[in-house]
Amino acid sequence: VAGLSYIWLALAAERGKQLRSEIRRRDQAEQEALQLARTDPLTGLFNRRVFGEELQTLIEAGGAERACLTIVLIDLNGFKGVNDTYGHAAGDAVLTTVGQRLRTSFEPGGIIARLGGDEFAVLLPGDLGQGESISPASLERARQALCQPLSWRANRISVGASVGVSCFPADGTKPSELLHAADIAMYEAKRNPGRGVCLFAPWMEQQRLEQRRLEDELRVGISNGELRPYYQPIVRLADQALCGFEVLARWQHPRLGLLTPDRFLRIAERSGQITDMTQALLRQACSDALMMPEHLRLAINISPTQLEEPRLAETLIEIIKVAGVRPSRIEIEITEDAVMDDVATAERVLQTFRASGVSIALDDFGTGYSSLSNLRRLKFDKIKIDQIFVKSLATSVESEKLVDAILGLAFSFDMKITAEGIEDAAAAEMLSRKGCTQGQGWLFGKPACVDHTLSLIDLQPRAAA
Template sequence: MDDATQASWAKGELREVLSLMMIGTCVWFAGTQLGLFSLLLTFTTFHQLHDLLMLAICMSFGIAAAAIRKSLTLRRVMISRDLAQSSAASVARHDAMTGLANRRLFQETLDTRLASVQAPAPVAVLLIDLDRFKPVNDVYGHAAGDAILCAVADRLRALLPIGNVVARLGGDEFAILYDYGKDRETVGRLAQQVINALSQPLPWGESRIDIGATVGIALASPEISTAETLLHAADLAMYQGKRDGRGAFRFFQAEMGIALRARAQLEQELRLGIECGEIEPFYQPVVSLPGRELIGFEVLARWRHPVQGLLAPDAFITLAEETGMIADLTWALMRKACTDARSWPSHLQLAINISPLQLQDRQMPARILAILTETGFAPSRLEIEITETALVNDIEAARTALTSMQSLGVRIALDDFGTGYSSLYHLRELKFDKLKIDRSYIASVPLGAERAKLVDAIIALGSSLGLVTTAEGIESSDSVDWLAGQGCTYGQGFLFGAPMTKVATDRLLTEWTDGAGNLVLDRAANGPTLAIEPRTAAAA
């Protein structure tokens, strides 16, 4: 408190005392004039001192009232200050949204627990990271994201035994401090219970939101004996679980640090690679059956890494989906592919895959339209491929997105048919233009009649629904003849060409053009020889 404030406070107190003394004087004056003090004359020895005595008494009451009022005011201020300090301390150690302990309180509690017993303490830290949470705010809004975090907090509280601590460390990351006593096996059981609980769908309006959780576990040991080192070890274990496919728990092991550093570096390089245009489209031919006329290309991503060379999708697509970079990658790939294909014959189509996360984005049709408008590529030449996995979370959102794209003239293909969750249900509920038969079915055709019947049934199903069919992974001429005989519409595979660059594709178009200007594969050759990658399914 500065001097000016102190002086103002002192003047205020003096004014208050004088005011109350003046009130006492007024009471004395009124009492004297009205004879209210006459009853006290019999008890007063010196009558001449009566007026002065009553004045002093009245003024004393004023001073006493001022003192009492000040005392009560100070008490209220002290109580308010204590409450504010207690509230501030609670806020500083708890998450405002979920009410859980925050990182600070969690670390303090963990350090206290580790110091209270002789090392190593029977303490485990479970670090929980939500799966598929990042797109929620973009797709459903921040209110939905906040609701999910609160629901996760409630589910974790319900699971945790009394005496243990659950905290929200920040974002979609939670932590549990668990004292497992003499039974270390309970740590794994608790981690699995957490995964099961958080994998249950969360209702939001008329939709449901499916997330999940990956859990990293670190146990206190002589080498890992502080809150900081335990949290770091659990973080490494959690990232290992993410790399292994998510929805699992992993215990910390020393070698995990090396893998995590490599992943972090690859993530940084991928983000930079997307920004710098290192992810480029490769084009795999799609032909009609049985004539093998070229009808278009499927767009496949390749990363031209400055150090590691050309990388196939399995080296970076999963990472892009986990880190939320898949949307930027896909839109950049689509923009480049549409630009490349503008100079090709106008009947050739482009097929490009959309990730499950993108299908939940209500702005996806608008983004596609913006790219088509920017590049001048006709919507009727674009085909969007989606997998059944993308349809599971929210079929109504999928229906809206697909209808919007088809109204633009864009075709929709159901990719990898037969490998998803509920193929017939999706065919009934949604309108597709094409079925793509998964390569695993095509590869099984030569193995026996029973396998061939499955492919025949898919082709017949597509035909009965008015859908064209594309067989993926064709690698032999015998497969072409059999598929054509069953009524399969289109074929795609290394027999017709591996994914290739724009330059190689331009050269291919020149070589496949006959005298009449038609694009036809050379029937005498065993497929084109322009593929620049090994002819193996793994390279696709």
Template sequence: MGEQPISAKREIVRQDTLTGAIVLAASLLFVWTGGKTVSNAIQGILGMGQGAEQLLATAMLLNIALILFGYRRYRDLLIEVQQRKEAEECARRLAETDPLTGFYNRRTFEEKGAAMVALTRAEGRPVALMMLDLDHFKTVNDLHGHAAGDMMLKAVAQRIHDAMPDAALVARLGGDEFACACPFESDETGDVDTLAEAMVHAITQPVDYLDGELNISTSLGVARSDADGDTMDKLLRRADIAMYAAKNSGRNRHCWFEPDMEKTLHERNVLEVGMRKGIAANEFVPYYEQQVDLTTGRLLGFEMLARWESPTLGLVSPESFIPIAEETGMIGALSFAVMRRAFADAALWDSTLTLSVNISPTQLRDPWFSQKLLKLLTETGFPPSRLEVEITETSLYDNLSLAQTIIASLKNQGIRIALDDFGTGYSSLAHLRALPFDRIKIDRSFVISMSRNSESAAIVQAIARLGESLGLPVTAEGIESEDIERQLLSLGLAKGQGWHFGKPMTVEDARRLLAERDMLANGTAATGALDMPDLDTDEAPAPAAGPSPPRRAAPGA
């Protein structure tokens, strides 16, 4: 709300002054006329005079009217002043606070935080600045609507308020980000840890909504003011960096800022910028890991693995770029770009060979995912019956009903569905009952360690027996030695993959291997780069013509 123009204020003052002068004059005149009129009226009643003169009586009545007018104007003026004060207070509140939570906004938090830092520095005490970001808050809005999201934000704000000491500053910086600042004794960082842990724990408690509950967690970063040059801008940036370090460490925790984190953030930003350019430039390519019949040694197909052949960074593993792609929303475009190339490659293999692809949890929250995938299969000419889509248990936590719809749509087109990394989730059996899976894949961490870890061996055996009882074939990942292969065979497992059969290979190496085994489609050349069709989808840029990826020595098969 803006202030009134100066001219308007002057007009109000002029009117009030004029009204006051009229009332004062009327009061003085009332005293004079009233005295005369009343005196004459009394004399007339007593028969001692002619009574009140008509003119004086009229003047007195006019004075009374003017006085009443002045009183009403005075009362209206008091009401107007009160309303003006309330409007100014409301405008101040809106300018300083967040209307949803009542917390300070970013601008006010920075101003008051700077004053707090300066004051505590003079006292020889640091300030702990905490920044919180709610984990997967967008999912709450997507699944339950913005009303549920607002309710969640207000509940979180109340819990932050209850946890922080009275001297603390609290703010909502925007969206689902909050910040707190409070002074502490320089050698009592444990108190800050206790406070941060209490906030993280409080926020994880369920929020009642309609007939159910909403659940959320938070990642919290902490920075402290020590040096004279520590401004609020620096503290906010450091707390933000620490907050993302907490997210990368598993979320639902707090983390103190360390100087090395800035280097890590810079490296991450370099990767993110390079990825955006790399998707458009077709730098992300499919590599292929063999899937083998453990009984006969026959090649059954390949699992597609994404690799980034960056001209500046070299060959980048998915462990480095997949988390960034998921956080920044690039995973859809990246995945479809790589799958497009893989489908075109696999269409030229022997028709008995299958192709497995991994689907990100983010993609499984897209209601149009199945339509996009089927469109891509049609454009590349790859049969849906040869495709196996692998999803992890974590993909199913957010919205099981949507996952069921997507999986049913894919299966109706002949695509097979595998539950990947089985055994690492919290509700594996429930998911096997709820969804029509065609295969179970044992997580590689159990397979790799089964020779030296009896617990891992017992888990692999239990999963093999479970698959047998449910009539679901089981694939073992992470086979890296002949000894592990023998153990799996003894358990009755018939399909496996791992470096024991060869490392993931480029399309040229895969085509060369297939040519040696006479497993290319009729008329397909054994060497040379694959000419990519000029196709396009809504999710990924069409591959540009250019040189094929550099050749590498074929791994042993």
């Protein structure tokens, strides 16, 4: 009996040990589940739900005590390019590093969260401007810290950051209102890259509503043929004979009148309408080209976002051929930054254009970050010197040296050259002496509708492009 009692006691002790272990395991699992429910698994920061709850709690407490809160919304710029270029592991490293840098800048005291994707938020007790810890200058320092390069597998990766700020109770009394205000301010910072940190102001809401209205109207306008090509002359500098035109978009808006691209181009890109807009402009430009002499060429711009389209080149080439225009009469203009962001994709697209007879011009050269090896690899037919250098050519030694360097580079790669933004005869003559072959600018003509353009052609001497 004693032996049986011992065995029973031993079994009971073992069972008790197992129960205690199971309880600890369940407690640990519950704590881990609670932690997962409250935090972002990648960065360890609070998640969106918890941030909203903390904001609501502080609003309720602040309402009774008349305390202020500052909400900071942060969105990374260029993060998609990191994922596309280096892979998602690199993207995760960027997000983790951003989380660490936010902790360094705002802890203790700040409630930091990753809201999702590449968007972060910080909740700071106190009003913006109450002391050095919460000020536009301190937020700008924190933003700049986020933008510092990081090392990843022998690569140096950089991203930018746009920051929007709202304050309780001035900009809202509910979490949704405050986050909405900060979001509006953040997108205002994105629209104006020079404004890294943007504080919400009521006029931004009206501007955003107007932008949304324009987005809807643009969709209708493209369908109704309100987007029209305007043509700016490109001439041979030696004798100012006409070589062709750059095709520039204009929107004959039924409510606002004639709009230039600065009013609608970003809206088209952001809303995904840039493809339809480009195709509509190219169709009309090709139709107009049939009324122009065969030797005149048309240059049309491609947005950087369009390079990601799977059949960009094939679609535009088909439009040209269906219109009955020789592809050699069409030139595609694309900026430095657009092609250098993804050189492999750019090379494939540009090769398809070139194989059809369409030529390629590198637009706004000198403002981006082209490398010599990529210039050789992508085989541009023409370089267009950015107008910022042309306009200061006569007054800036630095601009003249840059223009000389660009010309020398173009000569060495056997590329044609067009100088943009020529406004006076002295600049035109100076560029011609240096060997620049073509130019455009208000000296030779402003962008004009097709009727005025056809009249200009009748008056101009002709040159081969």
